Amino acid sequence: MARLSLDNVTKSFADFDAVKDVSIDVGDGEFLAVLGPSGCGKTTLLRLVAGFEKVTSGEIRIGSDVVSNSGGSVAPEKRRVGIVFQNYALWPHMTVAENIGYSLKVAKLDKAVARQKVEDALALVNLQGLGERKPANLSGGQRQRVALARCLVAAPSLVLFDEPLANLDVHLRASMEDEFAAFHKRTGTTIVYITHDQAEAMALADRIAVMDHGRLAQLATPRELYHEPANEMVASFISQGILLPADVLTAEEAGHCKVKVLGTELVVRCHPGERPRAGAKICCRSADLDVSPDGPGFDGLVKRVIYHGGAARIEFTPAAGPDLTLHFEQPDPVVLESGARARLRIRSGWLIPAAGSAS
Amino acid sequence: MATRIKESRGQEMALTAVVAVVIVLLSLLPMLRLVKEIVAPGGTLSTVAIAAGLRSPATWIATWHTLVVGIGGTLLAVLSGTVVAVLVSLTDIRGRSALVLCYVMPLMIAPQVTALAWLQLFGPASPFLKLFGAAPPLGTENPLYSTSGIILLLGVQYGPLVFLLVRAGLRKLPRELVEAARAGGAGWFTVLVTIVLPLMTPSIMAAAALAFVSCVGNFGIPAFLGIPANYLVLPTLIYQRLAGGGPAVLGEAAFLSALIGVIAMAGILAQELMSRRRDYRISSTSLPAEPYELGRWRVAVQAGMWLLIVLVLFLPLFGLVLTSLVPGYGIALTAKTATLDNYRFVLFEHDAAKRAFFNSFWLSIAAAFFAVIVAVPVGYLIAWGKQRWVRLLNLSVELPYALPGVVLAIASLLLFLRPIPLTGIQLYNTVWIIFYAYLARFLVLALRPTISGYHQIDRALEEAAQVAGAGLFTRMRTIIFPLVAPAAMAGGLLIFMTALSELTVSALLWSSGSETIGVVMFSFEQGGDSNYATAMSVITVAVTFVLMLVTNLLAPYLPSGVLPWRD
Ligand SMILES: Nc1ncnc2c1ncn2[C@@H]1O[C@H](COP(=O)(O)OP(=O)(O)OP(=O)(O)O)[C@@H](O)[C@H]1O
Numbered sequence A: 001m002a003r004l005s006l007d008n009v010t011k012s013f014a015d016f017d018a019v020k021d022v023s024i025d026v027g028d029g030e031f032l033a034v035l036g037p038s039g040c041g042k043t044t045l046l047r048l049v050a051g052f053e054k055v056t057s058g059e060i061r062i063g064s065d066v067v068s069n070s071g072g073s074v075a076p077e078k079r080r081v082g083i084v085f086q087n088y089a090l091w092p093h094m095t096v097a098e099n100i101g102y103s104l105k106v107a108k109l110d111k112a113v114a115r116q117k118v119e120d121a122l123a124l125v126n127l128q129g130l131g132e133r134k135p136a137n138l139s140g141g142q143r144q145r146v147a148l149a150r151c152l153v154a155a156p157s158l159v160l161f162d163e164p165l166a167n168l169d170v171h172l173r174a175s176m177e178d179e180f181a182a183f184h185k186r187t188g189t190t191i192v193y194i195t196h197d198q199a200e201a202m203a204l205a206d207r208i209a210v211m212d213h214g215r216l217a218q219l220a221t222p223r224e225l226y227h228e229p230a231n232e233m234v235a236s237f238i239s240q241g242i243l244l245p246a247d248v249l250t251a252e253e254a255g256h257c258k259v260k261v262l263g264t265e266l267v268v269r270c271h272p273g274e275r276p277r278a279g280a281k282i283c284c285r286s287a288d289l290d291v292s293p294d295g296p297g298f299d300g301l302v303k304r305v306i307y308h309g310g311a312a313r314i315e316f317t318p319a320a321g322p323d324l325t326l327h328f329e330q331p332d333p334v335v336l337e338s339g340a341r342a343r344l345r346i347r348s349g350w351l352i353p354a355a356g357s358a359s
Numbered sequence B: 001m002a003t004r005i006k007e008s009r010g011q012e013m014a015l016t017a018v019v020a021v022v023i024v025l026l027s028l029l030p031m032l033r034l035v036k037e038i039v040a041p042g043g044t045l046s047t048v049a050i051a052a053g054l055r056s057p058a059t060w061i062a063t064w065h066t067l068v069v070g071i072g073g074t075l076l077a078v079l080s081g082t083v084v085a086v087l088v089s090l091t092d093i094r095g096r097s098a099l100v101l102c103y104v105m106p107l108m109i110a111p112q113v114t115a116l117a118w119l120q121l122f123g124p125a126s127p128f129l130k131l132f133g134a135a136p137p138l139g140t141e142n143p144l145y146s147t148s149g150i151i152l153l154l155g156v157q158y159g160p161l162v163f164l165l166v167r168a169g170l171r172k173l174p175r176e177l178v179e180a181a182r183a184g185g186a187g188w189f190t191v192l193v194t195i196v197l198p199l200m201t202p203s204i205m206a207a208a209a210l211a212f213v214s215c216v217g218n219f220g221i222p223a224f225l226g227i228p229a230n231y232l233v234l235p236t237l238i239y240q241r242l243a244g245g246g247p248a249v250l251g252e253a254a255f256l257s258a259l260i261g262v263i264a265m266a267g268i269l270a271q272e273l274m275s276r277r278r279d280y281r282i283s284s285t286s287l288p289a290e291p292y293e294l295g296r297w298r299v300a301v302q303a304g305m306w307l308l309i310v311l312v313l314f315l316p317l318f319g320l321v322l323t324s325l326v327p328g329y330g331i332a333l334t335a336k337t338a339t340l341d342n343y344r345f346v347l348f349e350h351d352a353a354k355r356a357f358f359n360s361f362w363l364s365i366a367a368a369f370f371a372v373i374v375a376v377p378v379g380y381l382i383a384w385g386k387q388r389w390v391r392l393l394n395l396s397v398e399l400p401y402a403l404p405g406v407v408l409a410i411a412s413l414l415l416f417l418r419p420i421p422l423t424g425i426q427l428y429n430t431v432w433i434i435f436y437a438y439l440a441r442f443l444v445l446a447l448r449p450t451i452s453g454y455h456q457i458d459r460a461l462e463e464a465a466q467v468a469g470a471g472l473f474t475r476m477r478t479i480i481f482p483l484v485a486p487a488a489m490a491g492g493l494l495i496f497m498t499a500l501s502e503l504t505v506s507a508l509l510w511s512s513g514s515e516t517i518g519v520v521m522f523s524f525e526q527g528g529d530s531n532y533a534t535a536m537s538v539i540t541v542a543v544t545f546v547l548m549l550v551t552n553l554l555a556p557y558l559p560s561g562v563l564p565w566r567d
């Protein structure tokens, strides 16, 4: 088990920064998920940690050893990390047992001991008796398990997953998710888990690093990420947050402040120390909205209603902000109709901290 | 400044160094040596060699002849290869795999064997014509001993080369482009002329350039057909000069071989220039177009195709076999005269022929073996290497093969005429100089399929081994080699087939005791012993054919396009 620290890591391909100034500290035994839209640099980050790419600047440490900085890079085979690849990367010319036992053979472990370890690893992923099969004769889920067993057998101090479930169907995903969680609990290995699936990240991780265009947008626990997004990107990326322009009217008091949104005043959660300012943004979710309230609210036009089973996705344009379009979900019974006028009330929300303020 | 990290990249450095040394030895060194001989013979800059070469009228005649047969052969090859490619790829013709196999076959047969086979068909001694009593009277000139004969056979030999490249291009033609034109009301022929052929221009140009280089550098065909008619092209002129003058005329030979190199390069440059003029890039990749239904023409087209194959493959081979069964020159073949004596003679009695079989077999096996071993690490660096300069390696390995074989042979002669400095080892006049030249010339035949093999392998397979703790050499042995082995070995088999009856290089490098099959075949034919030459040819063709069938067994494990004769 080992800590993983990244200090201001930057990776440039020619003049393009795939990873820019990222600092992350992953604690011993922590499960960190890296989340972000396609092309934001997740895989590059993982390959930097594994040593397949060299950092342009910054430093990476595993445990107490510096493994990458601008002065050089420890070869991947010397880092003692395990990787589960998205497409499994099982060697087609070897049997399942040979695949799993490869790192033991490379380490010149005693044959009998190695065989026992392979058996144990197979049992760990519920694949007893499949050791003599070739990878080609396994199902997708079984291949993923072999890949997991292959990475575990060497007892690495740090395990990296690159979208390990992206190729599996929904049901298999759920069961593999449980398996990863159980494995983490049992072994206490430090894990960096890359995914673009928020639900997966939320369900598995202790903390989540959200990346955007190569930068670290926010590093926080799943709850904090959902309730207290640090910036607009995270707010809109996580669970499709609704962003609305706001003016802060009062200073923070007990974690709340008063803001004016679309002509109506309301109280939202905020960081300590917020002061009145104009041009702020608040983030709220579908659950924070009341449709057709009796009391105060703001009026607008329902532009579109897309029903998709159990709930509908509504596009709404407030009269006070004709350039804005709000997207939100309304669960059954859906009362709104497209073309109709309606009134909405925001019950609560989160004031997004001003850019540049420390979070 | 950050602290230095111990990187332990020793194995990678070692591999790179070894590869660099091999490449320098096999491709850069001979080329540089040749250039030096021309611009600075004896160590000082001088234009004497160039001036002497330019003054000789023989140079100009041979250059003219080279251009005539080169351009003529290329035109014929492009015409026939493109027509066959279009018919095979775009129509609903039947028996495609068999057609492709047979049409590509001449490419696998050595040029001098092709020449020999065709000569047996038409000469006054032709057992084939004698079967019908149609042979011209003895003493008549064989009609193939002529410019048009050489052009015809070059076209036959390299038509398949054009076919392969154009067919590869046609396969990438997206069907939307064809369908859009047809939806716009164009008939099939209009589509072919206005859409397909223009889009195929880069493929056709590239094929033409390759065919031109091959025609210009070809030795076997002009040697068998041109020398008897005293019609010399540059490669045969070099051969005659060296055969007559020995090492003394090496300077002149170097100049002549550079001249061939220049002509070949001019062909490649012309192609570059022409295909740069317009944008032919095909953007999308999709399914190939539906084959055009020939309807009632199908039978006729099919018959035409098979007739072509009978003409260019079966008849010549048939003539070859017939002659090899005849006991002597001009004797008609009947059930009574047919004999296997010629085979017995070349396999068991004639000393040089026996030696030649032995030499050629071990030379081609060793060259193939060595090339496979070298191709795996070289391909690794080229396909997966991070350093950009390594890509230059690829170019320098291609060079000895892109240039005509005569050029490399002369370069090897120059390199090893004197004992190797410091060691005193003498390669000249031994079989090892041929071995060296084979390695340099054929390495790329194993390298190309190996590189395409690498491109098909998911790099993550190696990375997975790396995180498992395996160093470079361990990964090479346990992961990489097993994965690219089929492709590399297919390349090795191509080398074996090509080297087995190779003549161009060994004709210039052989010495008594180091004869190759090609050389002995050539000397039998020059001495008028066609029966023996044909017997040797039949044996090599049979070996080649069996190997092609065996290699087919590897096909499921290979990237597509590695085996030229597989459809
Ligand atoms: N070797 C490379 N050379 C140049 N650019 C690269 C290279 N590798 C990655 N990139 C670029 O870096 C950016 C980040 O790539 P990366 O693969 O890390 O994205 P990702 O977050 O993993 O995306 P996805 O979710 O689609 O897998 C992309 O814009 C990509 O084009």
Ligand SMILES: [Mg+2]
Pocket (backbone or CB within 6 Å): A042, A043, A044
């Ligand atoms: Mg990725």
